Amino acid sequence: MSAFSLQLTDDQRTVRDWVHTFAADVLRPAAAEWDEREETPWPILQEAAKIGLYSLDFFSTQAFDPTGLGIPLTMEELFWGDAGLGLSIVGTTLAAAGVVASGTPEQVATWAPQMFGTPDDVKVAAFCSSEPDAGSDVSAMRTRATWDEATGEWVLNGVKTWATNGGIAHIHIVVATLDPTLGARGQASFVVPPGTPGLRQGQKFKKHGIRASHTAEVILDNVRVPADCILGGKDKIDERLARAREGGRAGRSNAAMATFESSRPAVGAQAVGIARAAYEYALDYAKTREQFGRPIIDNQAVAFTLADMRTRIDAARLLVWRASWMATTGQSFDAAEGSMSKLYAGETAKWVTTNAMQILGGNGFTREYPVERMHRDSAIYTIFEGTSEIQRLVIARTISGVPIR
Numbered sequence: 001m002s003a004f005s006l007q008l009t010d011d012q013r014t015v016r017d018w019v020h021t022f023a024a025d026v027l028r029p030a031a032a033e034w035d036e037r038e039e040t041p042w043p044i045l046q047e048a049a050k051i052g053l054y055s056l057d058f059f060s061t062q063a064f065d066p067t068g069l070g071i072p073l074t075m076e077e078l079f080w081g082d083a084g085l086g087l088s089i090v091g092t093t094l095a096a097a098g099v100v101a102s103g104t105p106e107q108v109a110t111w112a113p114q115m116f117g118t119p120d121d122v123k124v125a126a127f128c129s130s131e132p133d134a135g136s137d138v139s140a141m142r143t144r145a146t147w148d149e150a151t152g153e154w155v156l157n158g159v160k161t162w163a164t165n166g167g168i169a170h171i172h173i174v175v176a177t178l179d180p181t182l183g184a185r186g187q188a189s190f191v192v193p194p195g196t197p198g199l200r201q202g203q204k205f206k207k208h209g210i211r212a213s214h215t216a217e218v219i220l221d222n223v224r225v226p227a228d229c230i231l232g233g234k235d236k237i238d239e240r241l242a243r244a245r246e247g248g249r250a251g252r253s254n255a256a257m258a259t260f261e262s263s264r265p266a267v268g269a270q271a272v273g274i275a276r277a278a279y280e281y282a283l284d285y286a287k288t289r290e291q292f293g294r295p296i297i298d299n300q301a302v303a304f305t306l307a308d309m310r311t312r313i314d315a316a317r318l319l320v321w322r323a324s325w326m327a328t329t330g331q332s333f334d335a336a337e338g339s340m341s342k343l344y345a346g347e348t349a350k351w352v353t354t355n356a357m358q359i360l361g362g363n364g365f366t367r368e369y370p371v372e373r374m375h376r377d378s379a380i381y382t383i384f385e386g387t388s389e390i391q392r393l394v395i396a397r398t399i400s401g402v403p404i405r
C-alpha cells in the first residue's frame with residue numbers, strides 16, 4: 001500500500017477537468033431551462049453520450065479507479081454544473097450498481113451495456129425499490145415475485161414509487177419479495193428487459209428540486225421475465241432463502257441495501273458538488289455586492305459564514321473520499337462510514353445553499369439567480385438513498401451494537 005496522500009494522480013486530474021469543462025459549458029447554460037421544463041433532457045444526454053461521458057465504459061473506468069476517487073470526482077463536477085441535469089446523466093448508474101451488487105458476471109455483461117444504449121440511441125435505466133408503504137422500511141416491501149414452474153418464468157406484481165427514470169427506462173431493476181415472512185432477507189432483484197408487457201409508468205411526480213430528473217411510479221401487472229432475470233441466479237437465491245428459513249444468517253445485506261451501501265458515498269459527492277457551486281457563487285457575490293459603502297464580505301457575519309461553508313464542504317468531501325477509498329480497497333464500514341459521508345454531505349448541501357441564499361439577499365430568492373435552484377435541488381439529499389434519520393440510525397447501531405430504534 002502506498003504512503004498516505006490526498007494528491008490526485010494525473011489521470012484523476014484529467015478526468016476531473018474534462019467533466020468540469022462539460023459541466024461548465026453544457027450543463028450550466030442549460031440548467032434553468034430544463035428545471036422549468038421539468039422533463040428528461042434527452043439532448044443533454046445525447047451530448048454527454050457523444051463525448052463518451054454518458055457511457056458504461058466511462059463510469060466503469062471511474063468505478064475501477066484503485067483509489068476509489070474516480071466516481072466522487074466525477075459526481076462532484078457534474079453536480080457542480082447542475083443537479084437536475086447531473087441526476088439525469090447518472091440516474092442509470094444506480095440501476096447499473098444494482099446489477100453489479102447482486103448479479104453474476106454474465107448478468108452484468110448482458111444487462112449493464114444495454115442500460116446506456118449508444119450515442120445514436122441513448123437509453124436510461126431505473127432502480128425500483130421504494131413502494132408507497134415501504135420507503136425507509138425496505139422490509140415492508142409488497143411487490144411479489146413468484147416462480148411459474150410451468151413456463152419457467154418469474155411473475156412480478158406490485159407498485160413501485162419514486163423511481164428515477166421509472167417508466168421511461170429501457171431496463172428496470174425491480175426489487176421484489178419471494179417470501180414476505182422473511183422481511184428484507186426474502187427479497188431479490190430482477191431485471192425487467194425492454195418492452196416486457198405488464199410494466200407501465202404510473203404517476204409522474206412534479207417536484208420541488210432536481211426537476212430535470214424524471215421520477216415516477218412503476219406499475220407491475222403480471223410482468224413475466226425469463227428464469228435468468230433474477231440477479232445472482234435462481235439456485236443461489238433459493239439457497240439463501242433456505243438458510244434464512246432455517247434461521248441462519250442469510251448474508252449481511254439484502255438486495256436493496258447492497259445497492260444503497262455501494263452508492264451512498266457517490267450520492268454524498270453529488271451533494272458536495274451542489275454545495276460547492278452555491279458557495280462559489282455566494283463568495284463572488286459577497287465580494288462585489290456593496291452596502292453601506294463597502295462589499296458585504298467586509299462584514300464578519302458574511303465572511304464567517306463563507307468560512308464555515310468552505311470548512312464544511314471540505315469536511316464533507318474528505319468523508320466522501322474516505323468512504324469511497326475504504327469501499328474500493330475492501331475495508332468494512334465498521335463505523336458506517338458510507339452512511340456518515342452521505343449524512344454529512346447531504347446536510348452540508350442544505351446548510352450551504354440556505355446560507356448562500358441569505359448572502360444573496362432578495363436576489364437569492366429569485367429564479368434570476370442559480371442559488372435558488374441549488375437550494376431546491378439540495379433538499380433531496382437528506383431524503384433519498386436513506387433519509388438523514390436513517391443514516392443516523394445506521395451509524396448509531398453500528399458504533400454502539402445496540403439495536404436502537
Ligand SMILES: Cc1cc2nc3c(=O)[nH]c(=O)nc-3n(C[C@H](O)[C@H](O)[C@H](O)COP(=O)(O)OP(=O)(O)OC[C@H]3O[C@@H](n4cnc5c(N)ncnc54)[C@H](O)[C@@H]3O)c2cc1C
Nearest residue numbers: 127128129130135136162163164215383384385386387389
Ligand atoms: C426525487 C426522488 C428520487 C428517488 N429515486 C429513487 C429511486 O430511483 N429508486 C428507489 O427505489 N427509490 C427512490 N426514491 C425513494 C427514496 O429513497 C425514499 O423517498 C426514501 O427512502 C424515504 O422513504 P419515504 O419517502 O417513504 O419516507 P418515509 O420512510 O415515510 O419517512 C418519512 C419520515 O420519517 C422518518 N423515519 C422513518 N423511519 C424512521 C425511523 N425508524 N427513525 C427515525 N425516523 C424515521 C424519515 O427519516 C422521514 O423523515 C426517490 C425519492 C425521491 C423523492
